[in-house]
Amino acid sequence: MNENAATPPPLALAAEALVFRRGARSVLNRLDLALAPGERLAISGPSGCGKTTLLRALAGLETADSGRVRIGGLLASDGARTLLPPWQRGLQFVFQDLGLWPTRSVLQNVGDVLRWNRAPYPKARARELLARVGLAELADRAPATLSGGEAHRLAFARALAARPKILLLDEPFTSLDPEARDEGFALLEDALRETGAAVILVSHDPSETERLGGRRMHMEGGQLKG
Amino acid sequence: MRSWSSSATPWQVAAWLLFALAAWLPLAPLLRGFVDPEALAFLTDPRRLGLLGRTLWMSGAAAALSVVLGATYAVLCVRVRFPGARLLESLLPLPLFLPPLLLAQAWFGLAELRGPWAAVFTLGVAAAPLPGLLAARSLRKQRASAHEAALLLGPWFAAREMLRTAMPAALLGGLLAFVIAASDFAVPDYFAVQQPLFHVYAMEVFGHSRSASYAAGAAAALPLVMLGLIGLGLALRLQRGMRAAEVGGGRAPKAFHPRPFGTSVATFVAFALATLLVFLPLGRLIWETGNTGPLDPRSWAQVSADAFGQVFERARGDFLSSLRFSALAALIVLVASPFWAHLLLRSEQTGSRARRIAGRVLGAAVALPLLVPAVALGFGAILTLDKPWLRFFYDSPWLPAMLLAGRYGPIAIFLLLERLRAVPDAQEESALIGGASYPARLFRYRLGPQAGGWVLAASLVFIFSMRELDLNILVSPMNASASVRYYNALHFARDNFVAACSLVLCVVLWLPMALASSWSSLRGRTPA
Numbered sequence: 001m002n003e004n005a006a007t008p009p010p011l012a013l014a015a016e017a018l019v020f021r022r023g024a025r026s027v028l029n030r031l032d033l034a035l036a037p038g039e040r041l042a043i044s045g046p047s048g049c050g051k052t053t054l055l056r057a058l059a060g061l062e063t064a065d066s067g068r069v070r071i072g073g074l075l076a077s078d079g080a081r082t083l084l085p086p087w088q089r090g091l092q093f094v095f096q097d098l099g100l101w102p103t104r105s106v107l108q109n110v111g112d113v114l115r116w117n118r119a120p121y122p123k124a125r126a127r128e129l130l131a132r133v134g135l136a137e138l139a140d141r142a143p144a145t146l147s148g149g150e151a152h153r154l155a156f157a158r159a160l161a162a163r164p165k166i167l168l169l170d171e172p173f174t175s176l177d178p179e180a181r182d183e184g185f186a187l188l189e190d191a192l193r194e195t196g197a198a199v200i201l202v203s204h205d206p207s208e209t210e211r212l213g214g215r216r217m218h219m220e221g222g223q224l225k226g
Numbered sequence: 227m228r229s230w231s232s233s234a235t236p237w238q239v240a241a242w243l244l245f246a247l248a249a250w251l252p253l254a255p256l257l258r259g260f261v262d263p264e265a266l267a268f269l270t271d272p273r274r275l276g277l278l279g280r281t282l283w284m285s286g287a288a289a290a291l292s293v294v295l296g297a298t299y300a301v302l303c304v305r306v307r308f309p310g311a312r313l314l315e316s317l318l319p320l321p322l323f324l325p326p327l328l329l330a331q332a333w334f335g336l337a338e339l340r341g342p343w344a345a346v347f348t349l350g351v352a353a354a355p356l357p358g359l360l361a362a363r364s365l366r367k368q369r370a371s372a373h374e375a376a377l378l379l380g381p382w383f384a385a386r387e388m389l390r391t392a393m394p395a396a397l398l399g400g401l402l403a404f405v406i407a408a409s410d411f412a413v414p415d416y417f418a419v420q421q422p423l424f425h426v427y428a429m430e431v432f433g434h435s436r437s438a439s440y441a442a443g444a445a446a447a448l449p450l451v452m453l454g455l456i457g458l459g460l461a462l463r464l465q466r467g468m469r470a471a472e473v474g475g476g477r478a479p480k481a482f483h484p485r486p487f488g489t490s491v492a493t494f495v496a497f498a499l500a501t502l503l504v505f506l507p508l509g510r511l512i513w514e515t516g517n518t519g520p521l522d523p524r525s526w527a528q529v530s531a532d533a534f535g536q537v538f539e540r541a542r543g544d545f546l547s548s549l550r551f552s553a554l555a556a557l558i559v560l561v562a563s564p565f566w567a568h569l570l571l572r573s574e575q576t577g578s579r580a581r582r583i584a585g586r587v588l589g590a591a592v593a594l595p596l597l598v599p600a601v602a603l604g605f606g607a608i609l610t611l612d613k614p615w616l617r618f619f620y621d622s623p624w625l626p627a628m629l630l631a632g633r634y635g636p637i638a639i640f641l642l643l644e645r646l647r648a649v650p651d652a653q654e655e656s657a658l659i660g661g662a663s664y665p666a667r668l669f670r671y672r673l674g675p676q677a678g679g680w681v682l683a684a685s686l687v688f689i690f691s692m693r694e695l696d697l698n699i700l701v702s703p704m705n706a707s708a709s710v711r712y713y714n715a716l717h718f719a720r721d722n723f724v725a726a727c728s729l730v731l732c733v734v735l736w737l738p739m740a741l742a743s744s745w746s747s748l749r750g751r752t753p754a
Contacts (some may be wrong), residue, residue: 061374087380099371102473103390116379142470162379 010073012037012166012198013058013091018067020053020222027053028064029222035198037165040214043202049219051202052096055168058200059093060086072165092164094172098155100143106130106154107139113161126161133157133187149180153187160191167192169201173208185211234664241565248558248632249595252606255441256598259448266448274430278449281408281427284346289404291350295499296358297396302496304365305388307481308489314500315362319355321503323735325693325709326352327412328728331716332507334420335514342424345414349407351503356406357399360468364395365479367472373479388479394467401464405457409450409599412695412713419717432601435700440608447602454597458590508732514725533726541711541727545734547623548708552691554627559638560684564673566592566635567642575651596636603633604700626704630691637690638683645679646672685738692735708734 013035020028027050035041045051056062058069060082069076071091076084093099101109110129114122130136133153143151152172159167169188173181192199201212202219209216217224259266269275296318302308303315321329330348333339339347368391376387411428418424427450434443484492516530524532570592573585595603607629611620619625649672657671673680695713698704712727 059374059378061377085381086374086378087383091378093375093378095371095375097369097371099369099373099375101372101376101387101390102369103394103467103471112383113379116383144470144473158375 009037011035011070012039012072013200014068014070015054015058016068016070018054018057018069019065020050020057020062021065022053026222028057028067030067031223033058033224035166035200037198038196039198040192040212041198041200042209042212042214042216043200043219043224044206044209044216045202045204045219047204050222051204051219052170054219055093055170055200055202059091059168060084060089061093089166090164091166091168092159092162093168094155094159094170096170096172096174098151098172100151100154100158102143104143105139106135106141106143106146109143109154110157110161113158117162119161129157129161130154132190148176149183152176152180152184156184156187156191160195163195164197167197167199169199171203171205172201174203174205181208188212237565237664238569241562242569244558244562245566245592245632245635248628249635250591250632251610252603252629252632253594253598255444255606255609256447256451256602259445259451262445262448264445274427274446274449277425277427277430280342280424284342284414284426285349285404285407287346288349288353288407289400291346292353292403293357293396293400295351295354295503296356296399297361297392299354299496299499299503300358300362300365300396301388301392302492302499304362305479305481306488306492306496307483308493308496310493311481311496314496317500317504318358318362319739320736321352321507322355322359323689323693323739324352324507324732325412325695325712325728326410327416327695327713327716328511328731329507330413330416331724331728332510332514334417335721336506336510340417340420341422342414342417342426344417345426348413348417349410350403351507352413353399353403353406354503356402357396360395360399361392364392364468364472368479369473370477370479372473391471394464394471398461398464398468401457401461405454405597408453409601410696411599411601416716428599428601431599431605432696432700434605435601440605444602444605444609447599447605450599451602454594454599458593458597461593462586462590508729511725511728511732514721515729517722517725529722530726533722534730536723537726537730540723541708541730544706544711545708545730547706548692549734550623551626551630551704551707552688554623555630555634555691556684556688558627558631559635559687560680562631563635563638563642563683564646564668564680566639567646568668568672570639570643571646574647592636592639594636595632596634600633600694600696601700603629604697607697607701621703623703626698626701626707629697629701629704630694631687633694633697634687634690638687641683641686642676642679645676649675685741688738689735692731 011034013033015031015033018028018031019026031054043051043054053062057064060076063080063082064077066079068078071084071089074084076082076089101112104112107123107126107130111122111126114125119125127136127139130139133156135150135153135157138146138150143154146154155172173184176184191197199212201209203209217226299318303311303318326348329352330344333344333348365388368388373384373387376384409428411426411432414424414426415429418429431443431447431450434440434446515533516526516528518524518526518529522529570585570589573581573588576582576585611625613620653671653675654667657667662671693709695709698707698710699713708727708731712724712731715724715727
């Protein structure tokens with residue numbers, strides 16, 4: 001009998017009894033979460049309930065007070081101890097304010113990620129990615145000169161360039177008009193279909209979480225419900 | 227904000243008339259050099275070209291040193307968590323407020339540094355806060371998410387992104403250090419006197435004052451003025467890069483917390499830099515106040531007390547007149563700088579392209595008095611203002627005050643401009659709709675939330691006026707000042723007295739800075 005066939009594939013990401021305190025306030029209160037490879041999870045909740053903190057703790061950008069985070073079955077953090085630094089977790093983050101690199105051109109924002117990941121022909125590949133998100137014409141512009149929708153598409157292109165196994169999206173469509181939001185979701189849908197990445201999207205807007213499809217959860221009192 | 231009320235015009239006209247008198251009028255004779263064939267003769271004079279070449283390499287080396295020291299210090303204090311980081315960061319501006327001659331004296335005493343490289347080292351150390359402070363500012367304004375997006379790719383990529391953020395600011399500081407070093411005559415002159423003898427271009431310009439040939443001096447300053455103008459062009463370009471890098475608006479990135487060994491290394495390097503920039507020169511001066519000869523029976527404390535006693539006895543008059551000139555200069559700037567900065571702010575916000583360009587030209591013209599050598603500005607002041615019918619003004623404390631306000635006013639203007647930018651336009655606009663007068667709108671609603679920055683700007687003018695030397699040596703009504711007294715004593719090798727004089731000057735310079743910083747941190751918060 002093949003033992004491997006019986007073993008279920010490791011979760012893409014798991015959080016166990018995660019606790020994060022800010023002063024006296026518990027932002028994450030023994031929070032548990034499991035995400036299978038390729039799964040889609042949308043988390044809703046009011047502003048300030050700890051959604052962003054959860055994503056940041058999963059990415060290794062914040063250190064939790066206690067609890068564990070596992071990535072692909074590997075222990076990534078145990079309490080305040082970081083075992084896998086953010087750059088070894090194979091995930092990408094689309095920040096609420098996008099976090100584009102202001103001193104680099106649109107092309108370089110994507111090209112740098114490819115080059116750093118040792119992708120072959122990074123410049124040509126970056127142009128290809130930009131063409132797919134409709135930014136080919138703006139390749140030499142500075143990110144500050146892009147419109148809101150264009151900047152969001154660039155942030156997605158940059159995150160996808162690393163071919164992540166997990167994509168963390170922190171209210172990426174909140175500031176967009178309905179048309180740009182539609183474009184963003186279409187882009188995300190294509191990318192997820194192609195890469196098979198698992199995704200967590202957090203938003204205070206229930207229509208956004210509904211639209212992603214997949215599992216939906218609600219955050220309240222530092223815990224996930226639903 | 228696009229609306230503009232005509233009630234502002236008389237206030238603006240008065241304020242800019244004052245700036246023209248204080249800052250641009252003394253520059254007029256220098257600009258005449260551009261069309262004067264005699265002034266352009268330096269292009270064919272091999273000796274002067276040689277001097278210019280030496281000045282360029284020395285200033286370039288001093289600027290490079292200032293960038294390396296200042297940027298390293300800034301990165302360590304802002305981005306690495308180690309014990310004492312905040313204290314060390316608060317010390318960073320200090321070398322900027324000490325006259326470079328004081329540092330030259332301290333380093334000569336400490337290590338017997340000599341020759342052109344000693345001048346390079348001293349000028350580089352003195353100017354290190356410029357790239358350091360600007361780089362620290364840019365690092366604080368880097369958006370946390372941009373840093374974290376880079377961190378997801380690896381620590382080296384994040385470090386590279388951090389350097390890309392800080393580099394335009396550090397280079398801008400280095401450029402300012404270059405222009406300041408190129409026009410400094412006192413430090414190379416001090417080391418040249420200690421042997422081996424060498425010359426730089428600023429000494430050549432200053433030499434004309436000995437024969438009272440001021441017009442020739444102004445003409446000879448042309449290459450340094452040109453250097454200042456080239457520096458201005460490059461500075462505007464770098465400033466654009468700096469603004470692009472400083473996205474701000476969100477959280478600043480967290481400081482890096484290295485493992486214990488890394489923390490020890492960071493602490494050691496940061497304290498070593500602080501020692502080089504601040505502790506060693508000040509320590510040497512303190513020691514020097516009580517340094518006794520082998521045959522002197524008095525103790526160190528007695529000699530030191532005598533030296534300070536002499537300073538308060540002999541140099542009190544000079545200190546008081548320096549304080550008077552500097553306080554008046556700061557007062558002029560305190561009153562007028564909000565108007566100056568507000569016009570520049572409005573020119574940035576106008577919809578018309580022509581007015582925006584005019585605003586940029588005005589901004590460049592405002593920076594000019596700061597970028598020309600002080601010696602050249604002194605020649606210009608003598609040529610335009612030393613007239614029999616202006617004697618009542620020329621001999622009054624208002625001439626030094628006006629010249630110092632014109633020279634250092636640009637620092638206050640640019641600092642205030644940045645603070646005014648941070649106040650939401652809506653605050654002033656709602657006051658305009660409510661019918662508030664122009665001064666009320668400006669002072670209460672635009673400047674009110676930034677009162678700390680306003681006081682800081684005027685304090686900086688006070689400090690730089692107190693440490694001014696070149697202009698004070700040249701313009702006769704400014705001769706009775708602390709820095710000239712100190713300069714003269716230094717050349718007569720009265721080391722105890724000079725060291726005590728330096729330390730009193732340090733305290734006088736440091737106190738307003740410390741007070742202004744505290745005031746600024748208490749009041750300078752911009753509402754969300």
